[in-house]
Amino acid sequence: MKCLNCKICEDNCQLEKVDIPSLFCMNCQPSEAPCLKECPNNAIEVLGGAITINQEKCDKCKKCESVCPISAIKI
Ligand code: SF4
Numbered sequence: 312m313k314c315l316n317c318k319i320c321e322d323n324c325q326l327e328k329v330d331i332p333s334l335f336c337m338n339c340q341p342s343e344a345p346c347l348k349e350c351p352n353n354a355i356e357v358l359g360g361a362i363t364i365n366q367e368k369c370d371k372c373k374k375c376e377s378v379c380p381i382s383a384i385k386i
């Protein structure tokens with residue numbers, strides 16, 4: 312189907328409020344993900360199977376950055 316540029320999706324897009332750690336993120340299992348377990352604000356969420364950082368909850372404490380085994384997060 313061809314996009315009609317109606318922009319209805321813009322108002323509902325979840326990605327506006329979130330950051331994806333990086334292309335290197337392995338999307339660790341949510342129950343195991345060190346970043347997700349470490350975040351004191353529950354700002355790291357799983358969206359469509361991908362690990363994301365909810366900017367509305369993140370206070371930039373950088374705790375997730377220090378525990379990612381492959382340094383996929385840069386706050
Ligand atoms: S710990 Fe690192 S690799 Fe694992 S989900 Fe978090 S950001 Fe991705």
Ligand code: SF4
Pocket residue numbers: 349350351352353354355364368369370371372373374375376386
């Ligand atoms: S910087 Fe802190 S608050 Fe933001 S996602 Fe990482 S651990 Fe959570």
